[in-house]
Structures are given as structure tokens and as C-alpha cells.
Amino acid sequence: MIERFYLKEYLGFKNVEIAPKSGLVVFTGPSGSGKSILMKSILSSLGADSCEASLCESSVTWDINNDDLGIENEDVNTFKYIKKEKARYFINNQSISKKVISQLTSKHLRHLSLKDFSDFENENLLLILDSRIQKKSHDIFTLKQEYKDTFFEYKKIKTQLEILEKEEKKIEELKEFASYEISKIEEINPQISEDEELIRIKKELSKKEKILEKISLANSIFENEHLVSSAIDALEVDSSFFDDSMNELRAMFESAEARFNALEDVNIEDVLNRIEEISGLKKRHGSVEEAIAYKEQKIVELEKYENIEITKDKLIEEELLLNKKVKGLASTLSKFRTKELKVFTQDLNSYLKELYLRDAQVILQDTELTEHGKDEILIQLNNTKLQKISTGEFNRLRLAILVLKSKFMRGNGGILMLDEIDANLSGEESMSVAKVLRQLSKHFQIFVISHQPQLTSMGEQHFLIYKDEDESKVLELNDKQRVDEIARIISGEGISKEARSFAKELLEANK
Template identity: 25%
Template sequence: MLTTISIKNYALIDHLNVSFTNGFTIITGETGAGKSILLGGLSLVLGKRADLSSLKNKEAKCIVEAEFEISKYNLAPFFKEKELDYEPKTILRREILPSGKSRAFVNDTPVTLDILSYLGDCLIDVHSQHQTMQMTEDDFQLKVIDALADNGKILDDFGMKRSKYLETGKELKKLLEFQENSTKEHEYNSFLLKELESAPLKIGVQEELEEQYEQLSNVETITEYLSKGNQLLTDEQIGIVTILTELKQISNKLAGFGTQFTSINERIQSVFIEMDDISTELQDFFDKVEANPQLLEQINGKLQLLYDLLKKHNAQDITELIAIKEELAQKVDATENVGAAIKAKQAQLSDQDKELEAIAVTLRKRREKVVPLLKKQLEEMLASLGMPSATFKIEIHPATTFGKKGKDTLVFLFSANKGTDFGPLKKVASGGELSRIMLTIKSILAKYEQLPTMMFDEIDTGVSGEISSKMGDIMKEMSQGMQIFSITHLPQVASKGDQHFKVYKEEDNLETHTNMKKLTQEERVTELAEMLGGKAMSDSAIAHARELLN
């Protein structure tokens, strides 16, 4: 419910602040008085596009603020999701700066226009020619039938399952695309993997092989050095071990002359042991070193394979080659197992398809059951609105794919007169007929679901006094359960409001201003009399106005 609206610096409005109550609110005013300006200001706070030219004072910002009572709209989860402060009385605000920038707020928290627009759609429904044409679309027509069939919970369940079904379809499509693309690469990837698997890939292997290669390719040099080293240690005349043996004997004798020689003796003994051990080890190396051309060739082959693979895969070291091998193994494995994954995903999709199909059939049966009721209510209400021959042909047929609201196509045809062919609403119904049909549909919807505040902008244009009175009755009845606004030029409709506002223009020496005020009972009499007979009100016009109000 819209409780207040404040508009500053918009078009011809300097500052307007109006409060509203529940029930049926009438807004009247002469042509050009500024009713469209009021709607324009309201559209800003509902998230519609801003226009810098709408600023009255180009050097000041335009501010439109609307307060809504939102407790009955179950919007708390949305506020929580968007991290907004939830208040039963929520304020939407829109600011248009002189620079052309626009800002939006919900309870003083900055928000995007998408959030403002979503809340606007939940809170107020402004009837317009565009929305009348929306009535001719399948989604809107299904919404009406689903409201009568009480399909809300079933549609919620269908929507969640359909989302999972579509996600499964996307996953299956990716698997099929992967299979198609990877099949082309599979042979090449398998070849690369086998090539890497044939190589001795482990951390440190390259250094180990290079060391072995160096030793095997330099056997003669190594043998020569080992022989010379061993000779230096063991020569009978000048060998280091020979000399140390004699030195060791001397130090042993010295140790017998006192403890001060013990330490030197121990050190000499240690050196002798180390030199003797080195001599033995050098001899062992010498005995084992031998030329092995076959082994040298094998090691050279392994090294060349490693070098070739490093170059081929543009890798810096063996670690990168190992990572490449693992990645190739995963690709080859995925390709070889994608068939099983596809079968599993296809089975999952089939199960989801069957589940959705069952829900879709349930929806179809429930819709078919209420079609006669909708047809009856529409035709009866339109008969009271001056369309006694209006008839509908409403048929529901299975569709080929799952849509957002099931798997149905809707045939919603209309004939305004006897003997005329049925056709789509947008082709065979006039503007006046569409407005009456829209009002009828909205009134039926209001009986079955919680609708937002509704504002009808001259929905009664082009109809007679008697018909307009009945349209007023319909809006009055709707207002028993919701807030209804009607912008009208017809006194028969205006007389039925619970409160009545007049939009008017005032001029001073410099400019024109648009204002709006709530009329007292006597002011309503005057306004209705003027609507009936013009400015020169006759006694009969005043009497007629009082009669309408009473």
C-alpha cells in the first residue's frame, strides 16, 4: 500500500507531499493539469528511466520519495538476500542530480535500479496502454489461469526442478562437446603420454644420468688419476702411507716419555688411519672402473630422450615434464571415460524429464479444469460492461519443450460480436475493449491472489456513463481487499472513491506550478458538477453530483 509520496523539483512540481489511505482513491483534473506529471514522478521511484529535462530547476536535484506499507507482501527474504534493512513501512527514494546522474535508495541504503524496479513491480501496478498489450501475451494469460487453479506451489516446485533439468542439460552438452573435441586430440594425446611414460621421469634423474655419462665417457682419464693418486699414497719409497707408517712408529715411542706427547700421537694415528682408508678406497675405485660402451650408449639414449622431451614440451626441467605427463594422463583418462559420464548424465536428464513431464501434466489438468470458470466469469463481467456478445475460446495444448510455467501452449481467442470470427486479442479487440477486458481480468485475479497497489490511468476512456459507472463498481469492489487508484475524467467513476484528489495548475507572473489536494465533501460536489457540466455549473449538475456521491 502506498501511504505517502513526495516529489521535489520535477517538471511543473516544486514540492508536492501527499498521503493516501487504503481503499479506492480517485485522482481527477483538467486535461493538461499535470496528472501525467504525477505518474512520471511516481515512475521514477519505481525504477523507470530518468530524464534530465524533467528537472524544474536545472541547478537543483530532483527527489521523489514514496513510503509503502509492505508487511503483507512477504518481501523479508528479498531484503535479507540484498542485505537491506527490512521495515514494514519502507521508503523508496530516487534522486536525479543536475549532472544527470541518478541515485536510488531503499530505507536510505543505496541500491541499483534493478532492485528498485523489482520492488516497484511488487508494490504498485500502474495500468498503461503497454500493460494492456501485455495482457495479450501467453505468460500473462497463463498467470490468470494459474491463479484460478491455485497452481502457485506446483509452479514453484516445477521452477526449481526445471532449473536443475536445464543445468543437467548444459552439463550434458559440455560433455558431448568435450567428447567431440577430445576425440580428435585423443590419439595425439595418447602418443604424447606413451612417449613421456617411456622416459625415466623422476626428480633428479637428469643429474644422475649426466653424472653416469660423464664417468663412462671419461674412463681412461679417471683410471689414470686413480692410479696416480694411489701411487702417491702407497709408493714404497715416497708414498704418503709409507712415510706415515714410519711417523706413527716414532710418535708411539714419544708417547712413552710423557703425557704431553699423547695428543700428538693420537692425531698422527688418526691421520694414518684416514690415509690408509683413502688408499683402500682409491684402489677399490680403480679395480671397479672399466669401459662399458653398451651402458654408455644406453645412458646417452636416455639423456637424449629427456633433452628432446624438454625441448618438445617447452619445459624447463623434469618437474614440468612430470606435470605435463599427469595433465595428459587426465585428458586421456577423461576422454576414455567420457562415454560413461555421458550415459550417466543422459540417464539423469531422462529421470528429470519424466519428473517434469508428470508435473506439467498435473498443471495442464488443473488449468483445463478452471478454463470454463474463467470463460464464464470473463463473459459475465464483460456483459455488464456493455459487451453482451463478448465470447472467449480458451484452449490448452501440450508444447514441445518445458517453459517457465510448464509445457503448455495457450490458445486465447476473442470475439466481441455475434457472428464474428475468433481471433487473438491484440488483433480483434479495440482499445476500449482491451481496457475493459484488462479491468475484468485484474478484478478476477484480485479474488485469487495478493496483488500490489493498482493504479488505473483513464482505463474508462471511451465508454459511456452507465458502463463507466459499472467499471467504477468493479474497481470499488476490488478496493475492499487492496489499494486502488483511478485517474479518471468520468464523474460516474469519480463518485465512487473513498477519497478524492484533484491535480491542478497555478500560474504566477513567472511560471506555472502543478499541485494536488485532497477534496472535502463539498469540494467533491463542485468537482463532480464541473465534470458533468463544465465550469458554469447548473443547479441540476450540482444536484446530479450530490446524487452520485450519495
């Protein structure tokens, strides 16, 4: 609920602060005093509208999902709308986009001024119907969950089968392509790190002759090795260092000659061709490792294509079993719903009678299987589709649906905001709307603008919007002031004794 609302500088309003209570909160006042403007500013603070106010601020008791929004939840969360050069929105002083704030508040706030069909969506109507069934000791929610799990498993298998059947149409082409790709890589048969070894061989072949020639010339050093050893001995110096160096040099030359001689039978053209083949694979696949991985992937795909008939047969069998089960569960759900629909319709029409509307026609018809079953609920009023009934009729029908839904609410349903829902209604019709709203106020905080004494007298909190020297002001009324205001609504500015007496009667009767 909204615990506090503050408005600064919006048209006739300068500074307004109110502390709404739970239940039915009524706003009244002469025409042009600013009632709709105040309502618009409250909606603006919550991202459900926009206005030119300097500041609109609401303190609410909603729990905010801080994981989604990155906002730390507080006992009371403050929503702000500030308009300077541009509109900006804040939650607990953290800037946030209008889109995000609207998504958040839409879970808690309903503005019943336009034809919003969300209350008549099939999912919502089925939930009301199923909640009634559940209350009568039929564990339909467990049945619904079993149906839902089966339905999604059925959809999963059906999707897999559809993909398989699409692949089957081009299976020969896919098999041919996979075989071709495998054979191309197998013909080359690349080995990991082979390309690096080939580059090394290429480099050694290119410098083989020059290196062997230089080694041949350098071998002459060994012809005079004994002379050097004799000279060192004559100097009476240990010659082991020289012997070790010469042996190391001799081994180095011999190793190089052996390595190059091993390349004697290697054809440089073959090496270059092999390098070119490996390079082509790398260019296409990125690396030798990736080419080998690609080949393995195609081998797996080929096996899959070759076993597609076996897989398809299994999926068809599984789909048939799930299809039978999901249809059976859907039929069971439908039987419960069909049985309850008659009582649901009677209860709905009893509220419509209170609201001075003719009976609604409620139809349960088969539709394509969804996660909610095979049932679709359609509601018409006076055999007229909802899109074609008047806004007044639509809103009263919507109130009746909300009452049916509220019977199964455990906690607070959020906030309902209604702008002159009793406009152009007779006194009896207005009182019927007021009684329905009072019942709804057990589960919703309701803000309503009214020009009728019946609805006004039913309010649990009453704010008067009035003009004082062209400035719009808001005053919470006490019981005596409420009598005066309701009397004004009845008889106009010149309040009569009869109007005051009737106002007292209404208030006493509705306490």
C-alpha cells in the first residue's frame, strides 16, 4: 500500500502531503478542484503516468526484488518522479528508467480507468475457476502441475521430432556432405604438430648444402688436434678442458651430419606439397586440432543420420504416449472446470445483479492445448463481446471478476485506482459499486474519485480537494466534515437540512 504521498508544484497544487490508510480511500471535491490532477500525480510517482510536477513521491510497503533491480529493499520503499528539464524516476534515491519502474509497479498497481482486458485473460479466469475447485477439496492444483509437466515434456519431444523430420527430408544430402567432409580430412590425415615439424624440415633442407660445406671445411681443425695437445702438455697444463671441447665439437658436427644425411631421401617438393595441404586445412578450420575435431563431429553426425530411423521410431512412440497422457489430463481438468462453471456463472451474475447489470454469458470452449489445458473461458455481457460494451459496464463487470478473485487472496492484492467509476450511475447503481469496492478493500488499497454520496459515504478514509484563492489543497475530513461534504454533493453549495440529514444517515449506515 501507499503509506505517504507528497506532491510539489503541479498546476494548482503547491505542496500536498497525505497519509492514505488501507481500505477504501475516497477523494471528492467540486469540479475543477484538481481531483484527477492529484490522481495523475500519484500514478506518475509510480511510473504509471507522467505529469509536469516538480516532485511526486510515494512511500510504499511493497517488497522489491533487489536481485532483478539491484536495489536494496527497505521496510518502506520510496518512489520519486522529478520533472526539471526532463522526467527522472528514483527508487530509494537510486535512479531508474521509467520502463523498469513501470514493470515493477504493474505487479502491485491497477488503474481502472481504461478498458484493460488483463482481468479477462484466459489464464486469470482459469485461475479463479481452479481456485474455487481447489477450495471444494478437489486437489486440482496437483493435477494442474502434473498436466503442466507432462505438457512441456510432450512439447519438447514434439519439437525434437519436428526437427528430426525436417532433417530426414534432406538426410541423404547431409549424409553425403558429412562423408565428403570426413574423407577430405582423412585423405590428408593431419597429425597434431605435424605442420611445425614440416616447417622445421623445410628450413633445414634449404640450408643443408651450405651447412655441410662449412662443417667439411671446419673438420680440418681435427688434423692439428694432436699438435695442440702436445703444446699444452709441454706447458705442463691439464689438457682435459681442450679434449672435452674438441670432443663436444666433434659430436656436434657428427650429429649435424647425421641429421642432414637422414634428409637425403626427403623430397623438398613432397614437403612443400604437404605444407600446402596442411595450410589449406588450417585456413578452413583454424588449426590442425580444430580440423581433427571437426572430422570427429562429422563422424558423430554421420552415425546420427545413419541411426535416424531408430531415433525417429523411439520419438514417435514417446510422443504418442505423452500425447495420450496430456489429453487425458486435459480432459480431467476440463471435467472439473465444466462442473464448476455453472456455479461460477451464478456467482458472477449475482454480483452483476447487485451492480445493476444483466447476466453475463460464460462459455468454456475447447482450444489448442496450452500449459493451462485445453479450455478457454469467454465472457460476454448481454450477448455482446467485451470489446463492444460501454466503459461503465466493462468496469463494473471487471469489479465483479475482481471480487470473485479476491475470495482466494491470502494477502494484500496491491492498489486499485479508480477515476469516477460511479459517474453517470443512479444512486442505487452507485451504492452497488460502493458495496463491491468495500468488499474488495479487504484485499486492496483502493483510491477512488467520486461525485456520488453513496460511494463517498462508504469510504474508510475521505480526502477533500478544494480551491483556496486559486491554490488546490487537500484536507482529510473528520466525521462532521464528511457530513458537510456529502451534503454538498447531494444538494450543491446551498446545503439543505434534508441533504445534511441524508448524509448522516448514509454515514451511519455504512460505518
